[in-house]
Amino acid sequence: xxxxxxxxxxxxxxxxxxxxxxxxxxxxxxxxxxxxxxxxxxxxxxxxxxxxxxxxxxxxxxxxxxxxxxxxxxxxxxxxxxxxxxxxxxxxxxxxxxxxxxxxxxxxxxxxxxxxxxxxxxxxxxxxxxxxxxxxxxxxxxxxxxxxxxxxxxxxxxxxxxxxxxxxxxxxxxxxxxxxxxxxxxxxxxxxxxxxxxxxxxxxxxxxxxxxxxxxxxxxxxxxxxxxxxxxxxxxxxxxxxxxxxxxxxxxxxxxxxxxxxxxxxxxxxxxxxxxxxxxxxxxxxxxxxxxxxxxxxxxxxxxxxxxxxxxxxxxxxxxxxxxxxxxxxxxxxxxxxxxxxxxxxxxxxxxxxxxxxxxxxxxxxxxxxxxxxxxxxxxxxxxxxxxxxxxxxxxxxxxxxxxxxxxxxxxxxxxxxxxxxxxxxxxxxxxxxxxxxxxxxxxxxxxxxxxxxxxxxxxxxx
Numbered sequence: 001x002x003x004x005x006x007x008x009x010x011x012x013x014x015x016x017x018x019x020x021x022x023x024x025x026x027x028x029x030x031x032x033x034x035x036x037x038x039x040x041x042x043x044x045x046x047x048x049x050x051x052x053x054x055x056x057x058x059x060x061x062x063x064x065x066x067x068x069x070x071x072x073x074x075x076x077x078x079x080x081x082x083x084x085x086x087x088x089x090x091x092x093x094x095x096x097x098x099x100x101x102x103x104x105x106x107x108x109x110x111x112x113x114x115x116x117x118x119x120x121x122x123x124x125x126x127x128x129x130x131x132x133x134x135x136x137x138x139x140x141x142x143x144x145x146x147x148x149x150x151x152x153x154x155x156x157x158x159x160x161x162x163x164x165x166x167x168x169x170x171x172x173x174x175x176x177x178x179x180x181x182x183x184x185x186x187x188x189x190x191x192x193x194x195x196x197x198x199x200x201x202x203x204x205x206x207x208x209x210x211x212x213x214x215x216x217x218x219x220x221x222x223x224x225x226x227x228x229x230x231x232x233x234x235x236x237x238x239x240x241x242x243x244x245x246x247x248x249x250x251x252x253x254x255x256x257x258x259x260x261x262x263x264x265x266x267x268x269x270x271x272x273x274x275x276x277x278x279x280x281x282x283x284x285x286x287x288x289x290x291x292x293x294x295x296x297x298x299x300x301x302x303x304x305x306x307x308x309x310x311x312x313x314x315x316x317x318x319x320x321x322x323x324x325x326x327x328x329x330x331x332x333x334x335x336x337x338x339x340x341x342x343x344x345x346x347x348x349x350x351x352x353x354x355x356x357x358x359x360x361x362x363x364x365x366x367x368x369x370x371x372x373x374x375x376x377x378x379x380x381x382x383x384x385x386x387x388x389x390x391x392x393x394x395x396x397x398x399x400x401x402x403x404x405x406x407x408x409x410x411x412x413x414x415x416x417x418x419x420x421x422x423x424x425x426x427x428x429x430x431x432x433x434x435x436x437x438x439x440x441x442x443x444x445x446x447x448x449x450x451x452x453x454x455x456x457x458x459x460x461x462x463x
Contacts, residue, residue: 026366027325029065041338047355062363067099072117088148097151136193152205155190160210184229209237214246216254237269243292259322268326272346273307274299280351283340308361381448388462391436398429
């Protein structure tokens with residue numbers, strides 16, 4: 001009888017607790033993929049009026065990671081393998097870490113356009129898979145051979161709608177089982193190209209990057225499908241620009257949900273904010289209207305800094321310490337006469353190339369930042385109190401996202417005894433009460449369900 005009792009208790013009254021991990025070295029990164037081209041066109045960067053190497057300026061102001069995009073074949077001779085190798089040598093010489101962002105295209109790849117390299121346009125699907133594998137492997141091998149192995153690699157850029165269209169396209173009418181299978185196979189080949197190019201002891205993290213910063217439903221749709229198809233990766237990467245991806249509240253909801261749902265590190269791998277709405281050159285700026293601003297953050301240097309401070313704090317406080325860091329996109333993209341810049345008012349330098357005070361947002365040590373315990377900012381079902389109880393006990397729980405919460409009580413055989421809560425709750429910590437009424441002495445279980453989260457604990461009624 002005792003053995004049967006314990007077996008039932010083990011099978012039904014399991015305890016499912018959220019996983020957690022300590023925050024690793026917090027990434028304070030910048031994507032400076034245009035730097036070499038700007039330098040070659042006489043762009044000069046200054047700190048306190050003194051000209052200097054932009055990479056060194058960034059390092060001296062807290063930046064510890066550099067991101068570089070790479071295109072397959074380019075007409076202007078930039079963002080290709082040769083220039084990537086040159087930049088990688090400079091980056092590693094300064095002791096900075098390196099993220100390589102494969103676009104798998106000859107031009108920009110994003111949710112609205114994922115064109116194949118011209119060299120791959122007419123390939124069969126099987127040869128296309130071979131091509132993404134060998135191309136990825138060749139790039140990683142070239143970087144490894146010059147002792148500049150990247151620390152992290154993106155397999156595609158903002159790939160929420162797939163890569164290498166049309167073979168790997170997955171949005172709208174392409175959202176089919178066959179297209180998802182093809183997409184996942186292409187991604188797996190890219191990952192294999194990285195892993196099989198490494199030497200024993202090498203370590204390179206794999207990121208999957210989409211653009212859905214404040215879109216939780218879209219993020220779930222993508223990663224649920226991707227993971228179900230067996231794609232193995234380390235890091236979730238998200239782009240977050242307020243004028244495209246919602247407000248910080250939307251972002252906070254999404255990041256915390258993804259951290260609990262997938263238990264992976266998360267990086268906001270692209271972000272930016274304007275320091276002015278003024279124009280310097282005749283190139284159309286992507287952000288130039290007050291309607292594109294986030295409420296509470298004016299288009300000033302201080303507004304830019306405040307936005308970054310709050311974004312960094314948000315990432316540092318992601319559930320289960322899964323917030324791994326962020327990258328500021330194109331902080332070096334100043335206007336030079338031969339090129340112009342559509343990003344000139346979103347850089348971290350002014351129109352004359354002088355470093356902005358907003359860089360101070362990055363100049364901190366995460367180890368020095370202490371936050372009070374966020375007991376109301378995670379899914380958690382506490383042990384009932386008192387326990388054992390007679391006949392009333394209280395059950396405390398917390399939720400990090402608003403939603404319906406159900407708490408039910410079961411006997412040791414799994415029979416439902418009572419629903420003690422079935423209500424919509426906002427973020428926070430709550431208590432509810434269970435009265436055993438005329439129930440006999442026994443071990444009971446209580447289960448909390450909120451969204452996809454479910455946890456069960458046991459309690460003892462002893463009169």
